[in-house]
Amino acid sequence: MTISGKTIAGIKIPDSAMASQATELLREHGSELLYNHTLRVFLFASLNGQQNNLRYDPELLYVSTMFHDLGLTVHYRSDDKRFEVDGANAARDFLRGYGVSPQSLQLVWDTIALHTSPGIAEYKEPEVALLNYGAALDVIGKGYDQLSNANREEIIKHFPRNELKKNMINTFFDGFKHKPHTTYGSINADICACMIPGFQRKDYCDLILHSPWSE
Structure with a gap:
């Protein structure tokens, strides 16, 4: 199904070459679950921006959303960085090919890198706050009651x-x-604790008490 330029729940899917290419990368490297999750996140985020009369760049929000979980995929994930940073780095490299300004590159990087950082993202630029909102709504249902039944049903359809x-x-x-x-x-440490038997998280208090300082 071609989604570029399509209007769903009153939100138009960006149809620029940049947006379309970002969608194709998600199709190529992401699973069906990640693809559907990602498009829902964009629509949820955009509806929230609309409801709150926020001024934001729909195309930059869209590209950020397309890349926000690509750091989980085999093609984009590293061996030593948080998956959010892998996705942010990939998006920045992608956008450089389209001559995007340094300020916009940084905005997209922050939008992706901070999308799992509650208590921080919502106080940043609208694009950052909206992606965090959309992802939280889809994964844990935060803000579920702010979404109308009609919009919810159309998006899930x-x-x-x-x-x-x-x-x-x-x-x-x-x-x-x-x-x-x-x-x-x-x-993400919660996920490791859920999935790895006996997983021992680093403890910040322990790090303080066992730092190399002598006192």
């Missing part, structure tokens, strides 16, 4: 949830199970 509640934890874990150390200080 186009982009089914694929039993996300059952499958998303495994999808996340598959993206960073080879580098659980990168989850320190993030919500």
Whole structure:
């Protein structure tokens, strides 16, 4: 199904060459679950921006959303960085090919890198806050009551949830199970604790007490 330029729940899918290419990369490297999740996140984020009369760049939000979970995939994931940073780096490299300004490159990088950082993202630029909102709504239902039944049904009709509640934890874990150390200080450590028997998270208090300082 071609989605470029399509209007769903009153939100138009960006149809520029840049947006279309970002969509194709997601189709190529992401699973069906990630693809549908990603498009729902964009629509949820855009509806929230519309409801709150926020001024933001729909195309930059769209590209950010297309890349926000690509750091979980085999093609984009590293051995030593948080998956959010892998996705942010990939998006920045992608956008450089389109001559995007340094300010916009940084905005997209922040939007992706901070999308799993509650308590920070919502106070950043609208694009950052909106992606965080859309992702949280789709994965944990934050803000669920702010979405109308009509919009919810239309979006899910186009982009089914694929039993996300059952499958998303495994999808996340598959993206960073080879580098659980990168989850320190993030919500992803909860996933490692869920999936790895006996997983020992780094403890910040322990790090303070055992620092190399002599006192």
